[in-house]
Amino acid sequence: MTDVRFFNTYEPVSPFYRDLIPLLSARGLDAEVVLSSREYRAGRKPLEESLGSDRVGIRRIRAGRGVVLGRSQKLWAMLTYVIGAAGSSLFGPRARLNFFLTQPPLFSLWGLVLRWLRRQPYCCLVMDVYPDVAVRDGLLKAGGLATRFLTYVSRSVLRRADAVIVIGRCMRERMEQHGIASERLHLVPNWVNDAEVQPVEHERNALRKELGLEGKFVVLYSGNMGVSHFLDDILETARRLWELPDLVFVFIGDGPRRREVVGWQERFDLKNIRLLPFQPTERLAESLSLGDVHFLSLRAGFEGLVVPSKAYGALGAGRPILYQGESTGEIARMIEEERIGSVVPLNSPDSLTSVLRRYYDHPTLAANEGQRALELNRQKYGRQHAVSEYLRLIEKLLGKDVDQGN
Template sequence: MSDSRPHVLFINRVYPPNTGATGAILAELAERLISYGWRVTVLAGPAEGEPASTVRNGVAVERVAALAFTRASTLRRALAYASLYPAFLARALRLSRPDVVVSKTDPPLQLVVSALLGRYWNVPAIHWAQDVYPEVAEKLGVLSQNGLLARLLRGVSTWALHRHTRVVTVGRCMQERIAARGYPKQDIRVVPNWPPETVRPIPHSENTFRKEHGLQDRFVVMYSGNMGLAHPFDAVLRSATYLHNQVPRAVLVFVGEGPRKARLQTLTAERGLDNVRFFPYQPFETLAHSLSAADVHLVTMQPSLEGLVVPSKLYGVMAAGRPALFLGPAGSEAARVLRENDCGSVLPTPTGKQLADTLTSWANDDAHRHAAGQRARAAVTDADARAATAFNRTLRTCMRAHHPRHIAS
């Protein structure tokens, strides 16, 4: 018996049990779309121990063979990415024709694959942009700014972008960046990311992370996530010296990994900062406890990346019912969310002293901090359901109104 449900194909490098934020959020959306009457297939990269074809919580998962992904070097990572594009195309062409194809930005030029498949199948293609490439690589110094390779990749990316029926971005700032590429703004939908469904506020008195690590009586300022090139930490470390005197019970806690972690640990030791501690990534099952262990969270982003990335870790912080201090551009989606919901502070270019002073004010006003945390939690309640509703509407609208987009080359 044939399946009469509309069929959507998602393409992304990672999908559970692979770790990775893009895969986790895709899995939650894919499973929700089934309840909206969709048949969902996900085309993903390899995962250790996983078969080439399987069904996971109602979602058909097809995996391709490719070079192992690594962050050990830029070249090896680029080669791993490059091996995925032809593998995705070849495998997709052996699948049943979907009604809509959706690409994410992992790997970065995935939208080329969805553009080609949309044309081949004559179905609407949607690009779900989590980042904007190659601009991110330029700003981080991975590619020369406006160099030959960057211009070539931008040209290919823009060509593919204009062959999508819709683009979905995770922030209003990113919508503006995409529109600046000449893509019609009216065809760009903003659907913010959402927190993991397991994250909820855990009172300090019941928090296992605080108990296990001797943090019961401390004012915990936490950075949780990737310590990567997109995240500045100079002001954060410098604030530790001032906090030592201003709030003796304060401790800066870094949870996670990333290319900058080793340097941060070295600087912490050299400066004798005994109020800074480091922990590895925490198991997904205990994420609610680790995020709720904080009194205030830090979210950081390089100013030059405004509109190119949106720090999704903010939504987990909000789900844990904690205020956040955003160290980044005032026009970023993260800054807008904090201002609109009055659940944190925005410091575009703070010094160590300015950050310490702001943290001190949060430490000394328990009522304000708790109220801000409650507003944060309320702002993301049912965010996953709202996002699924928006995606369902966008997918069905594209199906109904689809016609080939004719754009002069």
């Protein structure tokens, strides 16, 4: 029997497994991670190499090899994962606690099945709220029969979970509106590994030198370019400010909206836009420190459904955040409460250009806000704070006493 079994199609973008599971092992707890054999993104060494321990088992559900490319490969990886993960957890060794992350969507229903059939408790970590995200994406019709049914299933599973973890206040408020008991809700923000991400000064940043960015003011977008992100105005701002020779917009990552960046760059022949792939873990500190300002965005209607984890990379690198989205979201609240950046409304390229020009003209503003961001990460949002909360919750669900000395 294993103590905790984790389910998610791929390894999360956050360092969730790599930071949490070694501490579970150190406390004498056995963990199993059930993953697809495919990867969501490149640039990280295999999880097996990071979690080398007799107390950790990694079960790969066969679906081919390499990074998933395109919708058909993602659907195949998801289908094979559902079948393989369900079968192994139903007929294989028992688990004292089943821990479901967000992918595949609504697979946490299997937790309810395992409770009925094998009397195993389960908890859910909600990083994206389904089926609501699919409705916003246009994949499901609002108010349609399928949407109503999936909504009923999702709410039923969450209401019956032994614990529900959310990553933002806006998400917690939405869960409470859906009837999730407040005593079962736990707010634990995402984080970055402080040992891997720390500020790298421009003059010591080898990646900056390799990319020819010495002496440049860099606006950095680092992470997934997904359907929930809004890039229209930052691209228009790049077009408007193209005449500033030392201002560069760097986009690092991939996703369905990357082609919009490529198209805009080619359409206006913009030399101030640079596109890079995801960077390897060993260069993450240099990568996140490229920017003088980090840009984040979220489309209207996605607040409370997702929380951009890119923000925590900016905190770890000690950089201010320029956020474009609704003011009710977690990241917007954090920025305004802690004075670590600026919040700009959607569909307002004039405001975005004005705010960005202010950072460009007054570099000490970015430096001061970045220093506050770094202190905030150390005091409130760092790895130790988040992982400690997970340890307390997991040990509580397992019926163990928390050893405060560890």
